[in-house]
Amino acid sequence: MPAINVSKALDQSQASRVFDLAEMPLRELNQALHDLTPGSNQTAWEVLNPKGSHSVAVGVDQPVTIDVRGSVGYYCGGMNDGSSITVHGSAGPGVGENMMSGTITVKGDASQYAGATGRGGLLVIEGNASSRCGISMKGIDIVVHGNIGHMSAFMAQSGNLVVLGDAGDALGDSIYEARLFVRGKVESLGADCIAKEMRPEHLELLQGLLDRAGVTGVKAAEFKRYGSARTLYNFNIDNADAY
């Protein structure tokens, strides 16, 4: 365990704060972020040497920006409510899990279940996402510049998943009401997920998401929309095999 350099962090009361996780434990960082109160002038945070640490910047509920320089482990930005987190590296499983609002941008790739159960906000993955991206999403918007893995948007309930690349097997299995937009090929659709017509309101919605995610040179018309066929909403014995 390295010596804990608390004074270095506490002495800096100016707007920008730097936490070097090679010098101080993660708990200090997360506690400092949780101690933020509305109107705090400490609006810019930088995290160095994450080296795959778990739970970096989990549970932040103030509108600050956090730049993480390197790759993170599990649950980075989980439950985020209003902050703007950028991971300048790749993210492990569960990045942005149960996010409420704000933005998380991953410059590299994301592992399994990115944005799982997210209720709001925007999660942008500039590389590829792995399996179960957006599983049980409940209002979050997710934009993936690359590909997504199998079982993505499983049981998705609301929100939008935008994929510029390809989607793996069983996309949208048992989906409720979320909208899925995929530009590339879809390996297969899960139970009750179907391709749907792209109406003007969907083109407009998608264009807005692409703009917010900083995607340029890609047109909304290049995507296909997928969503729920709504045949599994009420139990019907004829559908028993699909549940």
Place this chain on the structure above:
Amino acid sequence: MCGIVGLFLKDKSLEPQLGSMLSQMLISLSDRGPDSAGIAIYGTPSGNEAKITMQSAKPERDFRDLDAELAKAIGARVGIAVKSTHAVVRTAPAKIDEAREAIQALRPDIRVMGAGDVVEIYKEVGLPETVVDRFDVRSMTGTHGIGHTRMATESAVTTMGAHPFSTGADQCLVHNGSLSNHNNVRRELIREGMKFETENDTEVAAAYLSSQMAHGKNLGEALEGTLSDLDGFFTFVVGTKNGFGVVRDPIACKPAVMAETDQYVAFGSEYRALTKLPGIDNARVWEPEPATVYFWEH
């Protein structure tokens, strides 16, 4: 959870550091499994010696004079190196099966961890750091190796329940996950003549691969077979005399990250296991795809 690591060196100049690199990787994953830990190191082949790694709960009693008694029993020169509860016996490759039988006859309480031309296996109850220190793994040299830190789910927390599991010469396997049809597969393998030492599901997976390779399949083909014949969740990392393989089940719940550079191929349950490897910032890093076999051979 369990944590697994693997490292396959392409660059010979890293071989003296294999033990320290693999130890550091495994220690970084200690909190994935506190019950036991183990490591298998594939050393440089000597050409005229093979090894048996064994363990005893009473090393002072069991290892004393074993080399002399064993040499007499098999009529060949025998060397022994004792490390804590483990010892490595060296003898002529042609005498290795005979030596193994003689060890069991001379010292019935000794448990054989593994045997082959190059592999040495060290595993005990305890955290990776304790196990690594106990057997001085950091100073070991070699071409490749695998390691495991265990959160016990399928069987008892004992030395024999620790990974890696070795069921064939120079073969061993570490596993994150749990198998649901291991009892059936075990019964089938027993019918084929395979022997089991534990109730552990992972030992079945190791024996399955040994059986497939004994039937003439290469490592890649044997790993391919796990996808149809083994049910449950698994990420397997496997070592053979000159090979290193990885496979995940089709659901791929259990985490896995790989990295490759000109110098090595590395595997970790999590990225943090890889962060101290040389050149990792410029390595190709990826998650192995579900139901896809990856393997490398020297």
